[in-house]
Amino acid sequence: MGILIAVIAYTLLGLSIVLDKMLLKERVRGSSIVFIFWIGIANVVLFPFVFFGFSPPTAGIFALGFASGAFLLLAGRFYYGALERGEATKIPTVIGALTPISAALWSLWFLSTTLNIAEWVAFGVLVAGGFVMLLSDEGKDRRTFFWAIGAAFFYGLGNVTQKIVFTETNFTTGMVLYAFGMAVTALALLLRREWHDAIFAQSTAAPYEKRRFYIGNRILAGIASLLIFYAIKLEHPALIDAVSGMRAVVAFLFALLVMKFRPKLLAEHFHGWKLAGKIAGTLIIIIGLSGLGLERYYAQQPLPPASSLEWDVTFSQKMSQHFLDSDVSVSAENQSSDPNGRRSWKNNFSAIVDELKPRGLRLVAYWDLIEPQQNEFAFDDLDWQMRKAMDAQIPVVLAIGQKVPRWPECHLPRWAEEIRSAKSEIRNNDGEANFQKELLEYLAVIVNRYREYPNLLYWQVENEPFLNFGECPPADAAFLEKEIALVKSLDPTHAVLTTDGGEFGRWVGAATRGDVFGTTMYRKVHSDVFGYITYPLTPEFFRLKKSVVQFFTGKPQQEFIVIELGTEPWEKHQLYEIPADRGRSLFSLADFKNTISFARATGFTDYYLWGAEWWYWLKTAQNDSSYWDYARELMTKNQ
Incomplete structure (x- = not known):
């Protein structure tokens, strides 16, 4: 609401600027005073x-409220001094570009609150738009620029001071204190003889029509100022000042209209690069406002109640066994004397089912484990997982295909790799076609075996097939459709889940082809270019992306879930290859909790946590159950 109020206020001020310039077009020295x-x-x-909700302030708040009025009147002195000397469209452009920076700097000094990532991005776009408009101006007057800098300095300081006052007292009290500071500072102008004489001489000499015009415009500007005060009460002052670029946009557009229909009223000049720059800056500011508006819209949408959230787990037999077999995963004592068989991945899975009690599980059918030799199948391990989950009445998403969870993403039997890479001398022998034939036959075997399980929830066909990640061939959309069609033909009862990367995936390709869509969601990752980073995204990014994708797919009711919520370290090496302390330094328990808080704010209801193998290893091999205990608390509190 604060942003919308600010847009309206600065629109009114943009109109007021051009009207003020008409009054000042004769450029009488001292008119600004x-x-x-x-x-x-x-x-x-x-x-x-003062009789309507005024609350007696402390001495400190009184001083700050008075100072805010004084600062803003000083800002007005510089502003109108600049307007008296420059073009009506140039001055708000300069001030609109500089004031947000001034407010941001003063805010860092005086305020405890700051902007979130999305707000900083919008702030940057809005300021950039202001500077594009500024750089398009020709023949910049250094003296005019000095006046504009002074205005920006005091506008930023005054607005930040106002924010402090509004934080400590109610709006009425802050407004009255500001008005008192403005009025007293205005009276102080009379102490200078030159200004005293100019004020009374020009005020009485002005024609009646001009005085009426001036009063009407002051009412317009006064309404706008009150709206800005209220917007500052609701929002961060730097963000409100960033919206002030709207003032320059409106001044530019209104000046164009005046010049077209009443050119004698306004001496402005738009042509060539100047006009192009103004238009480009206007578009950038509109983009920034639109993005900020969308962020605010999604931030204000109600979130699902906590009781409706489902916290699930992805389990990888391979990853669990890697931890237990690695040199750094289990101490020598545990390796040689553990009477409970802790080194089996089955203990990890049993602990997930019996201790964590997740609402759902994602299990993985690894082709290289199930069909290690062509047409020779080993179902014991996956059968055991499915039955264990069934006995606990836990629904299962079963990931199938060549690309499934965990590195290297594509888990192919050696014989299948050889078929794919075969270069036979026999004419028309297509290794890829033969490979795809074998993969479809494997999928048919899997679907026919597990489709009758009562706890089967979805078939996940391939894992992030459109994301270029892992040791896998490029995506083949046509073949993916064949895989999905085969699964549906063999089992029309269960829905097909398709997935994509949350931050960089396009989503549309996967969502279009699946009945249910699953996104990944990570906060802290490793990049070869930037090293370890936290994604500069807000929860609203995912809510907006979901809405956009549902619009383009024409499936507004399609279920969207978070199929992979990153709750383990993202390392450039495999986790079982690094010491525990290294992993904890990259992803602390606080990071775990922050990731859950972030996920809650995205508005999804179903989250499959990624990292249970690591939590279990910390618990059993490193005597650190903190991650495991937090996950158990999260998953059992709503049961």
Whole structure:
């Protein structure tokens, strides 16, 4: 709401700027002093509000409220001084570009709150738009620029001071204190003889029509100022000042209209690169406002109640066994004297089912484990997992295909790799076609074997097939459709889940082809270019992306879930290859909790946590159950 109020306010101020320039077009020296004097005195109309909700402030708040009025009147002095000397479209452009920076710097010094990532991005775009408009101006007057810098300095300081006052007291009290500071500072202008004479001489000499025009415009600007005050109460002042670029946009557009229909009223010049720059800056500012508006819209949408959230787990037999077999995973004592068989991945899986009690499980059918030799199948391990989950009445998403969870993503039997890479001398022998034939036959065997399990929830066909990640061939959309069609033909009862990367995946390709869509969601990752980073995204990014994708797919009711919520370290090496302390330094328990908080705010209801093998290893081999205990608390609290 604060952003919308600010947009309306700066739209009104943009109109007021052009009207003020019409009044100042004769450029009478000292006119700006007359303007700000009466602006300050006009604030006495706010004094009666002392009887409507005014709360006696402390001495400190009184001083800050008074100072905010004084600072903003000084800002007005510089602003109208610049307007008196420059073009009506140039001055708000300069001030609109510089004031947000001033407010941001003052905020860092005085305020404890700051902007979130999305707000900083919008702030940057809005400021960039202002600078594009600024750089398009020709023949910049250094003296005018000095006045504009002074205005930006005091506008930023005044707005931040106002925010402090509004934080400590109610809106009425802050407004009255501001008005008192404005009025007293305006009266102080009379102490200088030159200004005293100019104020009364020009005020009485002005034609009646001009005075009426001026008063009407002051009412317009006054309404806009009150709206800005309220917006500052609701939002961060740097963000509100960033929206002030709208003032320059409106001034530019209104000036164009005036020049077209009443050119004698305004001496402005738009042509060539200047016009192009103004248009480009306008578009950038509109983009920034649109992005900020979308962020605010999604941030205000209600989230699902906590009781409706489902916290699930992905389990990888391979990953669990890697931890237990690696040199760094289990101490020598545990390797030689563990009477409970802790080194079996089955203990890990049993602990997940019996201790964590997740609402759902994602299991993986690894082709290289199930069909190690062509047409020779080993189902014992996956059968055991499915039955164990069934006995606990836990629904299962079964991931099938050549590309399934965990590195290297594509888990192919050696014989299948040889078929794919075969270069036979026999004419028309296509290794890829033969490979695909074998894969489809394997999928048919898997579907026919597990489709009758009562706890089977979805078939996940391939894992992030459109994301270029892992040791896998490029995506083949046509073959993916064949895989999905085969699964549906063999088992029309269960839905097909398709997945894509959360941050960089396009989603549309996967969501279009699946009945249910699953996204990944990570916060802290490793990049070969930037090293270890936290994605600069807000929860609203995922909510917006979901809405956009559902619009383009034409499937507004399609279920979206988080199939892979990263709750383990992201290392450039495999986790079972690094010491525990290294992993904990990359992904602390606080990071785990922050990831869950972030996920809750995205608005999804179903989350499959990624990292249970690592938590279990920490618990059993490193005597650190903190991650495991937190996951258990998370999963059992709503049962």
